[in-house]
Amino acid sequence: MISLPRDRMDQVVKRFDMLEAQMAAGPDPEAYVKMASEYSDIQDMVARIRELRSAEQELADLETMLADKGTDAEMRALAEGELPGVEEKIETLQKDIQILLLPKDAADEKNAILEIRAGTGGDEAALFAGDLFRMYERYAAEQGWRFEAASASEGEVGGYKEIIATVSGKGVFAKLKFESGVHRVQRVPATEGSGRIHTSAATVAVLPEAEEVDIEIRSEDIRIDTMRASGSGGQHVNTTDSAVRITHLPTGIMVVQAEKSQHQNRARAMQILRARLFDMERSKADEERSESRKSQVGSGDRSERIRTYNFPQGRVTDHRINLTLYKLDRVMMGELDEIISALISDHQSKLLADIGLDG
Helix, strand or coil: CCCCHHHHHHHHHHHHHHHHHHHHCCCCCHHHHHHHHHHHHHHHHHHHHHHHHHHHHHHHHHHHHHHHCCCCCHHHHHHHHHHHHHHHHHHHHHHHHHHCCCCCCCCCCCCEEHHHHHHHCHHCCCCCCCCHHHHHHHHHHHHHCEEEEEEEEEEECCCCEEEHHHEEEECCHHHHHHHCCEEEEEECCCCCCCCCEEEEEEEEEEEECCCCCCCCCCCCEEEEECCCCCCCCCCCCCCCCCCEEECCCCEEEEEEECCCHHHHHHHHHHHHHHHHHHHHHHHHHHHHHHHHHHHHCCCCCCCEEEEEECCCCCCCEECCCEEEEHHHHHHHHHCCCHHHHHHHHHHHHHHHHHCCCCC
């Protein structure tokens, strides 16, 4: 059986009952919204804790029945038949509660800024960046998320030198955050006459979308320049002569936007700048809080090679968890659930070990 922090479980149930009573008493609307949010957050955990307690009582009753020499043969056989199912149910509930007790990443429920940049490999790298963009676009559609390109710089023969998108929906960052890093492709480029396999790469960065309350940007810390947009923005982006460049002076971070209107460009650029600054703060806090950060699912380092897409062999390999799937065509069509679920499970296992809840 798995060892669980019973005191903490009792506190969660007690808090849930208190919230339920306070909400029933009819507090003011603002207080009610806060209570309802917390109530919703722990509702699933409390349901499983109560189910676990019920199953444990059932197990104790069965064991008492089996220990009693006066139990008749028919009842004993019935108890022996029910015992394995109850034990399995308890084990499943304990595992579920373990996961629900893990510390939450406050950014998990946030929307995300997805940035894809062509790396080594020239034109082929830009084409691959375009393939990755479409892969995430299809995955977002499968999840019911809103996926919208914010800016793009096209490659010479297609694809993108750089493309940035906003992804909105339920649990976006929680599922996409492990995609940050270097994605490598091995395939024969369409322009390659000799059939030689080339290796190219693209870098993906997934940043939690930050609200104004998450990160404050002082007006004196930014410089805003308007300029003429150059080149085509591609099918996803409408360019204008009123491109906006925002430079964050303390960090040197620069964001350029070139869409339909100067007002829209400014708003988009501020959104992306805020996300990058928020990500920088989170990374710094993580490093200060724990030296074990790199033992988790990747270090979050944008230069770390995380995945290889091998087209001749039809396989995709995630190097962080040694997972290889021979269904590259389906992965490129947006079927990322198996990879992302495996990454999340591995991350949870390491968190459990870190806080001593790994049984």
